[in-house]
C-alpha cells in the first residue's frame with residue numbers, strides 16, 4: 001500500500017507568532033513560498049520593472065544637476081551651451097518619461113497578474129485541502145466562515161501582492177541606494193537627509209504588533225458574521241414558521257456589529273501611529289533645508305549640491321511614506337493568510353494511492369466504535385456484523401441509534417476510532433480512493449443536487465456515460481416525468497442557483513445517479529423517505545433493479561420496507577442488540593418485535 005503523508009500541501013506555515021520586526025519579512029517569505037516558479041518569476045519581473053521605473057524618475061534629477069553645472073560653467077566664462085546639448089537634454093528627459101511610463105505599465109500588469117494568480121492558487125489549495133478533510137471537519141465547522149475565508153478574506157491579499165510588497169521592496173532598496181550615494185557626495189547632508197528615518201522606523205515597528213492583533217480580531221469577527229449570515233439565510237423558513245426571526249436577526253446583528261467595531265477599532269488605532277510616522281518622514285525635508293542653508297551660508301556647500309539633496313531626499317522619504325500607507329493592507333492580508341494557514345494545518349488522513357484489491361463485495365464491521373468530534377457519547381460502540389455479497393442487510397433502530405453513522409463510515413466520511421470496516425476483506429482505510437468510489441454507491445435521505453442540469457446531475461454517477469445511458473437511468477428512476485415538466489427539459493439547471501425541485505424529485509434524480517453508476521455495493525439511507533405513496537410505488541421497481549445481485553445496506557425507519565431483507569441488524573444506542581431475519585426476530589420477542597408492534601399500532605392511528 002502506498003500512502004502520501006499529510007498534509008500534502010506543505011509548505012504553509014502556521015499563523016505568525018514572530019516578533020514584530022520580522023513580521024513583514026515573514027509575510028513576504030510565506031507568500032514567496034506559496035508561489036510556484038512561474039509566479040515567482042512574474043513577481044520578480046514586476047519588482048524589477050518598478051525599480052527600472054524608479055531609476056527613470058531619477059534621470060531628470062541627474063539632468064538637472066548637469067544643466068545647473070553647465071549654466072554655472074557658462075556664467076563663469078566657460079563654453080556657451082550649444083543647441084546640441086539642449087537637444088540631448090530634451091531627448092534624455094523624454095526618454096526617461098517614456099521609460100518610466102513603459103516600466104510602470106509592465107510593473108502594474110505583472111503585479112496584478114501575479115496577485116490574481118496567487119489568489120487563484122491559494123483558493124485551489126484551500127479547496128484541495130477541504131476536499132480531503134474528513135467530513136467531521138465540515139460538519140463541526142460553520143460553512144459561512146469557510147466561505148468567507150475562501151471568497152472574501154483571501155481577496156484581502158490582493159492589495160498586498162499588488163501594492164504593498166512591491167512598495168515595501170521599493171521602499172527598502174531605492175532609499176538605501178540613494179542614501180549611500182548621498183552620504184558619499186556629502187556626509188553631513190547625507191545624515192541630514194536620513195536622520196529622521198530611524199525615528200520613523202521605530203514608530204512603524206512599535207505600531208505593528210497592535211495592528212496585527214486587531215487585524216486578526218477583525219478577520220475572526222468577519223468570519224463569525226459570515227457564519228451567522230449563512231445560518232440566518234439557511235434557517236429563515238424554519239425561524240419564520242416558529243416566529244423566531246427576531247432572535248436570530250439579533251444574533252446576526254450582534255455579529256455584524258462586532259465586525260463593524262473591529263474594523264473601526266483597527267482603523268482608529270491605525271490613525272495616530274500612521275500620522276506620527278508620516279509626520280516624522282515629512283520632517284525629513286525641512287531638516288535637509290535647514291542643515292543645507294547653514295552649510296550654504298558658511299560656504300561649505302555648492303548651491304547645485306544643495307538643490308540635488310533637496311530633491312533626492314524626497315526620493316528617500318517618498319517610498320517610506322508609501323510603505324506606511326500600506327500598513328493596513330499588510331496586516332489585514334497577514335490575518336487572512338494566518339486563517340488560511342490554520343485551515344491548511346488541519347491534519348489530513350493519509351491518501352491511499354494504490355491499495356490491495358477487494359476480493360468480492362461483502363461488507364464487514366469488526367468491533368467498530370466511533371464518537372463524533374466534540375460529542376460526549378459514542379455514536380457506535382463495538383459494532384460487529386457482516387453483509388454478505390449479493391444480499392440485503394437492513395439497519396434498523398430508533399432515532400439516533402447509529403444507523404446513518406454506519407453508512408458514513410462505509411463511505412469513509414470518517415475513520416473509526418477503533419475496529420475495522422472491511423470491503424471484500426480489505427480494511428477500508430487501505431482501499432485506494434478509486435476502488436472505494438467504484439465499489440460503493442449511495443442514495444442518502446437528503447439528496448444534494450449541484451447547480452447543474454438534470455442530465456449532468458445524473459451523469460455525476462459515471463462521467464463517461466453516454467447520453468443514451470443517462471436517459472435510460474433517468475427513465476428507470478422516473479426522472480423522465482420530472483424532465484418533461486421542466487422549462488428546458490433535462491438541460492434545466494436545478495439545485496442551488498437553479499430551478500427548485502421537490503424533495504421527492506431530488507431523491508429520484510439521486511436514484512438515477514446511483515442506477516447509472518451501477519456499483520456492486522449500494523447504500524440506501526431512507527431512499528423513499530421524501531416520496532408520496534404513488535411515487536414510492538413507481539420508484540420501487542427501479543430500486544429493486546438497482547439492488548438486484550448487489551450487496552445492499554439499507555437504513556429504514558419503516559420496518560415494513562425492509563421485512564424481506566436477508567438480514568436485519570438492530571441497533572440501539574450505538575450497539576448491535578439483535579440480528580436475523582424478520583420472522584426470527586419477531587419470534588425472539590426482543591427489541592425488533594417491540595418496534596414492529598409499535599409501528600403496527602401507529603399505523604392504526606387516526607387524526
Ligand SMILES: Nc1ncnc2c1ncn2[C@@H]1O[C@H](COP(=O)(O)OP(=O)(O)OP(=O)(O)O)[C@@H](O)[C@H]1O
Pocket residue numbers: 139372373375378379397398399400401402403404405406
Ligand atoms: N455530525 C455529528 N456530530 C455529533 N454527533 C452526531 C453527528 N451526527 C450524528 N451524531 C450523533 O450520533 C448518534 C448517531 O447518529 P445517527 O445519525 O447515526 O443515528 P441514526 O440512527 O441514523 O438516526 P436517525 O434515524 O434519526 O437518522 C446520535 O446520537 C447523533 O446525535
